[in-house]
Amino acid sequence: MTFYDDDHEAFRESVRTFVDREVRPDLDDWDRDGLIPRDVWRTAAKVGILGLRIPEQYGGAGVSDYRFRCVVQEELARVGAASLASGMSINDDVVVGYLTRFGTEEQQSTWLPSMASGDVVASIAMSEPGAGSDMRGMRTTAVREGDSWRLAGSKTFITSGYSSDVVIVAARTGTKEGRPQLSLFVVPTTTAGFSRGRKLGKIGLHAQDTAELAFDDMLLPSTALLGEEGRGFHHLTNQLPLERLSIAWRALVAAEAAFAWTVEYTKERTAFGSRVIDFQNSRFRLAELSTELDVTRAFLERAVQRYLDGDLDATTGAKAKWWCTELQQRVVNACLQLHGGYGYMSEYPIARAFIDARVQTLVGGTTEIMKEIIGRDIAG
Template identity: 45%
Template structure:
């Protein structure tokens, strides 16, 4: 159930139908196998590229859609969630909302031709590597270092929990280029996966999002040409801070879409299942549970839609993105908890979608910046008012 959303027009609805057919044809039949293998097929990116599902915000000269309308990004995420493909969201939206904005906004003409156009077409896969074993939400604490050596940087360090890390051909890596400058000494480098000294392990064995390729990366004296510097030297932290709101909104949209699917399955189960001679939904306690979460979902959708419009107008700020990320992902946990409880013992069986939703949902409050960090961002803004 959901009210009529008014933020989309006919172009968006046509795009939604394209994504829906794509998900039903090219994703849903393979989810089980990909979950067992811990990664999707490379061909998925090529198929998505041919349909224009990658790089909607990238200029047409590089094969993109040429629009900054985030509503298209949101539709892609929503339809993947609707198809039960939450673990594939990061594969495709990971490029659109994490990798592409850095390359498009900071890349030189040569860098865009070398990396951006192949990624938009799906021939090349990209990733971004920020998190380290001892530096998660605190990006200022990263220790992967890049020392200057003539025309190159020499990179040493580790990154962990990197989405698309195994399949990635090129990774945007946050490195320390001025150890004395703290956050002001971080830069971004484009590092090709075939560079000598660059090693990967994985896919990592996660609790949920099993089809999402997640890796640990190692850099041992990796020589990177200085022409691979993305943006200005020692400006990486400000670039990260500028782009993280879109990533966090994407996480919120994914949680929103997934919890709606979970709710509908729980409602259907409550209608179909009987106990003590009546349907589960005829029991007042169950109706109240469903009424409560249905109301919260509707309220959350209104706020998400406002944030989507702000992102489309390039006016989404980090505080609103933080609010959306922490609130929606926490609501997602509550919805899944109620849905599992409503299913009883069947909710604990992996063949039921609600059980997998339970496992997939937990990461939402952690990645993209832990929700405690989101509250800190909001709190600091309030302290300045």
């Protein structure tokens, strides 16, 4: 049984046309500018690539089959567009999920149509300076004031933080049995008291804007609360398996793309009178990488199917995330080595893939945190 059917492959043709026309030619410009133009998002929306999960009544495609998102990720990886892939994942796999699962009718009707059209880019703000992935160490607070909320604090490492129009913010809203309680809030970036810090300089993903955000005693209406008060941990736990599956899939397809570039390069490049691929060491290394990729794809396709069946648990999401992102590091590093000195030249896609890959073992929870989640499950 194949993972994709005819509908997915027909969709792939549309995505490939969009990527070749609207993405591939401008990758260097986006890296230089540190930003992806909003017109790219709007064009993606017009051709049906953005907002796949958004219900039709809000202008989206209303598609629950995650394999269509997998196709988008594969085609972006094919040209090395990791920055756009990352931003779209936050938009479509994360924020849309929170709004459709926990949002009120008012919240959904306010934000989902503009997200579906590409006019609004969203981000999610959880990580904080000094706390990182430790949600219980969060210091951003939201305090009730009558029918309103007073939000104060700061966040860092926020994907699309410099360009986003709306942010889902996690904040402490109380304590229970000595433990902090979190709640989620939908925060328009036009709200008084909201500010963006510097656009953060990163090792890779140069076109993907990442920023610090600050909330200076912002007054939010009661309608800004997303989901239930004090249930933020539960809401986050509910959505994290898909977020980590999304990161895992991006990692796998990026590694597969790097492998494909490298096979072609080693067939064309010669050394000591022979093609690089004709050396036994090259063939053995490629054989190892090919096998690891095939085995990993089988596992990850099964994980996607579990998600489609409503059976993707946190432990499987953690396994997928740590394994695939660490695999991406190994594969991309090995592929750069097979390119020799040219692999270090920025004009070759493997060079961009190398620097873009490094963050993958950090975002969405580090490899060490993933292993802790898995280990706790094993220990019962």
